[in-house]
Amino acid sequence: MRLKGKAHKFGDDINTDYIISGKYKFKTLDMSELARHVMEDLDPDFYKKIRPGDFIVAGRNFGCGSSREQAPLAIKHAGISAVIAGSFARIFYRNAINTGLPVIECDTSAIEPGDELEVDLEAGVLGNHTRNTEIRITPLPPVMLKILNDGGLVAHFRKYGGFHLD
Amino acid sequence: MGQTIIEKILSRKSGRKVQAGDIVVAKVDFVMGQDGTSPLAINAFREMGGRALFNPSRVALVIDHSAPSPTESVSNLHKLMRDFARETGCRLYDVGDGVCHQLMLESGVVGPGFLVIGADSHTCTYGALNAFATGVGSTDLAAAMISGQMWFKVPPTLKFVCHGELPPGVYSKDLILHLIGRVTADGATYMAVEFTGEAIRALSMEGRFTIANMAVEMGAKAGLMEADEKTMGWLARYTRREFAPAAPDPDAVYERVVEIDAAALEPQVARPHRVDNVVPLSEVGGLPVDEAVLGTCTNGRLEDLATAAAILRGRRVAPSVRFIVAPASRRVYLEALRDGTLETLVQAGAAVVTPGCGPCVGTHNGVPADGERVISTANRNFKGRMGNRNAEIYLASPASVAAAAVTGEITDPREFLK
Structure with missing residues (x-):
């Protein structure tokens, strides 16, 4: 899987309330409506700045807080192709893979807002075209790569009728 | 191994x-x-x-x-x-x-x-x-x-x-x-x-x-x-x-x-907008609060309500504070009704809401106004958590929340236990 887009940079410990506020997520299952409010409490205009394929780039512990799957879904439906962070909170990490949103763990300290990035998930490399640098990414555990390659956990279950992770 | x-x-x-x-x-x-x-x-x-x-x-x-x-x-x-x-x-x-x-x-x-x-x-x-x-x-x-x-x-x-x-x-x-x-x-x-x-x-x-x-x-x-x-x-x-x-x-x-060493601890609070932004309560004592929330899956059980009631017994919630109480379950609600805990809280000025999560997650039952400060027994104080990104949430124990409800400012609950 190869992904290409521009970096939108956020800090450490971005929690799921910031990704999609509780006041919206309880109201609807319409993800394109929720997507309009993604990261709203941190940047009210964020949704308007996204071009399809862009990346959210963050520091440590991205997605901490609640178990709401609306968080990766709202990001995905806003047009973001992947989240790149120093580390992820575990429930968000699972939810992202289950819903087919690639999550990429690597050192993000040298990525600046607006940098043009290209990710090769199989090769495990993130290229920063703006700065002419390459960053190694932490490979996904094989189990997660399998679920992601199946298109998420729903598709995995449709294919196998249950967990088939060996 | x-x-x-x-x-x-x-x-x-x-x-x-x-x-x-x-x-x-x-x-x-x-x-x-x-x-x-x-x-x-x-x-x-x-x-x-x-x-x-x-x-x-x-x-x-x-x-x-x-x-x-x-x-x-x-x-x-x-x-x-x-x-x-x-x-x-x-x-x-x-x-x-x-x-x-x-x-x-x-x-x-x-x-x-x-x-x-x-x-x-x-x-x-x-x-x-x-x-x-x-x-x-x-x-x-x-x-x-x-x-x-x-x-x-x-x-x-x-x-x-x-x-x-x-x-x-x-x-x-x-x-x-x-x-x-x-x-x-x-x-x-x-x-x-x-x-x-x-x-x-x-x-x-x-x-x-x-x-x-x-x-x-x-x-x-x-x-x-x-x-x-x-x-x-x-x-x-x-x-x-x-x-x-x-x-x-x-x-x-x-x-x-x-x-x-737990014996050396004093009351703590988590300051906005992070749960790990923790300091001894004494460092923020005296900060005025507009709303006090007692409840949630963290601290809405009978023991929590009783701890707050012991501080509020014979006292009144400060006029500047809205004190919202959400028992953690119907069973807790009934037990607190039967043993008089809820009577004490309501008499002191509490607004008791339906057992549930509302105030903690910003869906209803106590969304703060712009610029307001809340002290709560909940587990998260992220910006906007209670439904308003322009409000501040301090996390504390039921005793500390009750003490703040009485005085209208963040207060060491041990002052009420002397």
């Missing part, structure tokens, strides 16, 4: 001896979802081709996050859950029954050695009962509803040894806030946590639930405790089931051990 609590439980549930780092597919004993996560899970269940639950008596849906419904769109999602429960035969806890985690604890479906998943991050609360209980998202929930299984990477364990006993006026909430401040919001990411030591053993089960509840605020997958006579005594009030506790081996291997 010896095993930690979580290695033991996952070994039993997967049928082979496992250690940290192994990937397992394990059998789950119980599965729970709430109204913020179940509707998506029901969609995923259908998309996966699910027709029946693996065992309807081991699945519960709880309507607690926006209950009673504040809008028609929420009402429609609640109806989706009720229809699904009727169709599949799973348990349904409806408006007024209480917060999902309190209901799981009270209904006897969770006990020592069990593996429980819940589509709510504070599912880790049941770790105080020596169960491996963890939060998952809606798609994982749907997969477990169909298969009765879940996959896990066996986590390494961080052990907290809490020496000494908490001094009067200092509570389990102060202890867990202090521990989170010490290791930070991602100090236990991808790890299980074990809480042990004299200070933990001395706590009531209610106090222990508060601690396990907040394990996720340091990133932990589970917050576990050993089962002792208090655990078994507490369980006997709710179920006649037999349980097989999982105790850690003396030679279990830990990723890290953190020791603290």
Whole structure:
């Protein structure tokens, strides 16, 4: 899987309330409506700045807080192709893979807002075209790569009728 | 090689001896979802081709996050859950029954050695009962509803040894806030946590639930405790089931051990907008508050309400403060009615709302205004958490919240215990 887009940079410990506020997520299952409010409490205009394929780039512990799957879904439906962070909170990490949103763990300290990035998930490399640098990414555990390659956990279950992770 | 609590439980549930780092597919004993996560899970269940639950008596849906419904769109999602429960035969806890985690604890479906998943991050609360209980998202929930299984990477364990006993006026909430401040919001990411030591053993089960509840605020997958006579005594009030506790081996291997002296603690608060932004309460004493919230899955149990009532007895809530009380469940509500606790709180000026999560998650029942400051017994103080990004939330113990409700400013509760 190869992904290409521009970096939108956020800090450490971005929690799921910031990704999609509780006041919206309880109201609807319409993800394109929720997507309009993604990261709203941190940047009210964020949704308007996204071009399809862009990346959210963050520091440590991205997605901490609640178990709401609306968080990766709202990001995905806003047009973001992947989240790149120093580390992820575990429930968000699972939810992202289950819903087919690639999550990429690597050192993000040298990525600046607006940098043009290209990710090769199989090769495990993130290229920063703006700065002419390459960053190694932490490979996904094989189990997660399998679920992601199946298109998420729903598709995995449709294919196998249950967990088939060996 | 010896095993930690979580290695033991996952070994039993997967049928082979496992250690940290192994990937397992394990059998789950119980599965729970709430109204913020179940509707998506029901969609995923259908998309996966699910027709029946693996065992309807081991699945519960709880309507607690926006209950009673504040809008028609929420009402429609609640109806989706009720229809699904009727169709599949799973348990349904409806408006007024209480917060999902309190209901799981009270209904006897969770006990020592069990593996429980819940589509709510504070599912880790049941770790105080020596169960491996963890939060998952809606798609994982749907997969477990169909298969009765879940996959896990066996986590390494961080052990907290809490020496000494908490001094009067200092509570389990102060202890867990202090521990989170010490290791930070991602100090236990991808790890299980074990809480042990004299200070933990001395706590009531209610106090222990508060601690396990907040394990996720340091990133932990589970917050576990050993089962002792208090655990078994507490369980006997709710179920006649037999349980097989999982105790850690003396030679279990830990990723890290953190020791603290609980006897030296003073009341703590988490300042805005991070749960790990913890300082002694004395550092922020005197800050005016506009709203005080007592309740939630962290601190809405009878002991919490009684602690607050002891401070409010014969006193009045300050005119500048709205004091909102949400008992954690119908059972807690009834017990607090019968023993006079609620009468004390209401007489002092409390507004009692339906048992549920509303004030904590910003859905209704106490959204603060711009520029306002809230002190709450909840577990999260993120910007906008209570529904307004221009408000501030301080997290504290029930005693500290009650003290602030009386004085109208952040106040050391020990001043009321002299």
